[in-house]
Amino acid sequence: MRARELGIGVAIVVVFGLTTLNNHAFAQIASIQQLLSGAALIALLGVGETLVLVTNNVDLSVGSIVGLSAYIVGDLFKHNQGMPVVAGFIVAIVVGAVIGAINGLVTTVARVPSLVVTLAMLYIVRGLDGLLVNGTTIDPGSIPKAFTAVGYQTLFGIPWLAIIVAVVVAGAGYAMRSFRASRDLYAIGSNPDAAALAGIPAERRVFTAFLISGALAGLGGALFLALHAQIDVSGGTGYELTVIAACVVGGVAIFGGSGTVLGAALGAVLLNTINQALVASRVSSFWNEAIAGALLLTAIAFDRWLSLRVARSLQSAKGAHRAL
Amino acid sequence: MIRDVSKSFGAVMAVQGVSFPLYAGEAHALLGENGAGKSTLVKILAGVYGADGGGLLIDGEPVAFKGPAASRAAGVSVIYQEPTLFPDLSVAENIFMGRQPLRVGRRIDRAAMNREATDVFKRLGVELDPARVARGLSVADQQIVEIAKALSFNARVLVMDEPTAALTNVEVDRLFEVIRTLRTHGAAVLFISHRLEEAFESCQRVTIMRDGRSIRTAPIEEVTIDDVIRSMVGHDLDNLFPKTVIEPGEVVLEVEHLTRVGVFDDISFNVRRGEIVALAGLVGAGRSEVARAIFGIDKRTSGTVQVHGAELPNGNPLAAMSAGVALVPEDRRQQGLVMDMSIDRNVALASLGRLSRFGLIRRSSERDLATTWAGRLQLKFSRMVDTVSTLSGGNQQKVVLGKWLARKPSLLIIDEPTRGIDVGTKAEVHRILDELVTQGLAVLMISSELPEVLGMADRVLVLREGRITAEFTRAQADEDSVMRAATGQPPAVAA
Incomplete structure (x- = not known):
């Protein structure tokens, strides 16, 4: 696991270095800041997605939650001049948490596969978003300066956005290692039958994972609004797939049981670095997604190769044992 | 104390009115053939299944387990036949899942957890790195982790469902020592094993199950291995096996030196037109694996498979099918x-x-x-x-x-033809098989049910730990000889 994160770190540095050699502007502060802010949003969603993926579920609704919560918060600011900035964040988190809770309930109580539940939720939330937005746009003028400051202001040169996300990643990363409940998530994804025999309350844990994923996606909506200072019906479209790609590149097993929050966050940074590097190298933007896809395939092929190798070593160990 | 426990799955009674006592400080052997209901009983003890009738008493108090956690809380700890590990988690986490040692702030104390795991391993006399992931552990090491898990509970009742199947002799001896220590500390041990000599070596009392019922409970000194085998097998259901013996024709299937490393070794036999050859043996002896290799689902490491004199290519089920081989798998719902x-x-x-x-x-x-x-x-x-x-x-x-x-097909390979089927349909399936064979089909039958093997087969091959350990003709085969060959007991001395 450590090796995986180190590997991604090296990849980020290599991509960054090569691009800078080619185009010195890439290493400018502003460029790096832009890179970090963009990655931060995906990394934040990646935290929640990791929790869900680890239990061998998936949350496809995160992108639509970003769009909806961003619009609701923007609309509130527009119609309630002087609403405190903090209230905006709270509303965003609550909106996300409610949707996450519904995802979790339907998945655990009705036992519908989460792929189906959250895909349906993606469409429902998008539809709801379309109804609310109704062709309008929230423009920068109606959002308080103190709110958008989160999107553009920096501390010691680091964007606030990135700092907030880094704190969440660090906190979640620590929690995922250190608490029984979070270890239960890994256990559920690793071997559900054994988890049941160990007396783990799987439903409750999976529900909580969806709840947190939704809440973080809601927070992501607020940060999206702060970063872009405007929102229309298309906000956050397609994020769910980018987030899952970031998680998988970051070493989170798509079938559960393993992966870290830090890995997912680094995966987000790597994807965004490559993305920006291609822009800086004036490569056609169509290549962007193709390269992201190729990276994903490489990551999955690597995981598969690794697990096959382990399986083989297990077999020969078994054989050796018989021979004794 | 187990009183009158019953459990059925649909129309199949898996366990029926089973009663026997477990005493503190005593190891109790539970013996029976495959499918006798031992593992079902274990799952009832573990709280995985609820009993349909009867109940469990601990210290004279009736208890009802609502799930595995309740069973554990009551002091019952179970080692399952199949290791139930989390492959992605560390060995220590596997042992302490859900009850990891904590430090300030309810955070997991990893150092303490690894230390405690090492302590348990020391008691078992094995060396295993508690920090490594469980994925890639050998079967024996997986079993050791399971045993360590059960021991770490300091349980009052320790249930072991075939804990020794994958262990080496040294490890088994260690385990017995640990059982002895646990007993002297007042724990009750329920020990399930197919190795009868183990049961006799380490247990004080024995209960024998057959067809879901407890046949007999007795102090170990009062029974002999022969008694046990007889009680395990005892039967009479002749009409269940309509069998017409005909003169077998030419060889249809010829298997020579078939080997799959680590699974089975040097298997040679043939099946002729008009005969049923049974592969008998305990679960895990490699019978289904042999069938899969013949059919080409699994690749063979070496050896040859010929059908009507033509060699089948390795690992190619389609070729096997077009050569006239059919495989009816064990798990009909899945496969x-x-x-x-x-x-x-x-x-x-x-x-x-x-x-x-x-x-x-x-x-x-x-x-x-x-x-x-x-x-x-x-x-x-x-x-x-x-x-x-x-x-x-x-x-x-x-x-x-x-x-x-x-x-x-000209060769039918059939794995557990009547598992989970009621008696009436069982007889019908047997009649169909018999009819097909008299019409010239060659049948290779795998069955864990001894009566079925003895009732239907013209020849019986017994597999034990991946090797053919005995071959009997229809006339030679009886429960006793087959059971002995399957469990590795020497043949009885003729009286």
Whole structure:
């Protein structure tokens, strides 16, 4: 696991270095800041997605939650001049948490596969978003300066956005290692039958994972609004797939049981670095997604190769044992 | 104390009115054939299944376990037959899952957890790195982790379902020592093993189960291994096995030195036209694996498989099928049937090439084929278009049979032909097999049910730990000899 994160770190540095050699502007502060802010949003969603993926579920609704919560918060600011900035964040988190809770309930109580539940939720939330937005746009003028400051202001040169996300990643990363409940998530994804025999309350844990994923996606909506200072019906479209790609590149097993929050966050940074590097190298933007896809395939092929190798070593160990 | 416990799955009574006491400070052996209901009883003790009738008493108090956690809380700790590990988690986490040692702030104390795991391993006298992930552990090491898990509970009742199957002698000796220590500290141990000598070596009392019932409970000094084997097998159900013995014809299947490293070794035998050859042995002896290798689902490491004198290519089920081999797998729900597909389509599934014209399947031929076989197999169904899932287990098995027989095979490999089927349908399946054989089919049958093996087979091959340890003709084979060969006991001295 450590090796995986180190590997991604090296990849980020290599991509960054090569691009800078080619185009010195890439290493400018502003460029790096832009890179970090963009990655931060995906990394934040990646935290929640990791929790869900680890239990061998998936949350496809995160992108639509970003769009909806961003619009609701923007609309509130527009119609309630002087609403405190903090209230905006709270509303965003609550909106996300409610949707996450519904995802979790339907998945655990009705036992519908989460792929189906959250895909349906993606469409429902998008539809709801379309109804609310109704062709309008929230423009920068109606959002308080103190709110958008989160999107553009920096501390010691680091964007606030990135700092907030880094704190969440660090906190979640620590929690995922250190608490029984979070270890239960890994256990559920690793071997559900054994988890049941160990007396783990799987439903409750999976529900909580969806709840947190939704809440973080809601927070992501607020940060999206702060970063872009405007929102229309298309906000956050397609994020769910980018987030899952970031998680998988970051070493989170798509079938559960393993992966870290830090890995997912680094995966987000790597994807965004490559993305920006291609822009800086004036490569056609169509290549962007193709390269992201190729990276994903490489990551999955690597995981598969690794697990096959382990399986083989297990077999020969078994054989050796018989021979004794 | 187990009193009058019953458990059924659908129409199948897995455990019926089982009662026996477990005493503190005593190791109690629970013995019986495969399918006698031992593992079901273990799961009831573990709180995985609720009992349908009867109940458990601890210290004279009735207890009802609502799930594994409740059973554990009551002081019952279980080592399952199949290791139940989390492959992605560390060895120490596997042992302490859900009850990891904590430090300030309810955070997991990893150092303490690894230390405690090491302590348990020391008690077992094994060296295993508690920080490594469980994935990649050998089967024996997995079993050791399971044992360590159970020991770490300091349980009052320790249940071991075949804990020694994958262990080496040294490890087994260690385990027995640990059992002894636990007993002297007042724990009750329930020990299940197919190695009878182990039970006699380490237990003070024995209960024998057969067909879901407890046949006998006695102090170990009062019984002999021969008594036990007799009680385990005891039966009489002749009409269940309509058997016509005919003179076998030419060799259909010739297996020579078949080996798959780590699974089975140097298997040689043949099957002739008009005979049933049974592969007997305990679960895990490698019987199904041999069948899979013959059919080509698994690759063989070395050795040859010939059908009608022509060698089958390695790892190619299609070639085996076109050579006239059919395999009816053990798990019909998973591997034999498409449960949500109609009866006729399931029957036709293996014959689609023959039924189609210009690459399109002719629905009417499908229907005709299915009707023919439904008639021959006396399938009980309401409509051909009903899904297979609506049928009873026995009738599902007939559909699988029909599906393969429709290909007109010359060799039928059938794995556990009557598992989970009621007695009436069992006899019918046997009658069908007998009829097919008299018409010249060659059958390789795998069965864990001794009466079935003895009742239906012309020859019996006994597998033990991946090797053929004995071969009996129909006349030679009896429960005693087969059971002894399967468990590795020396043959009884003729009286």
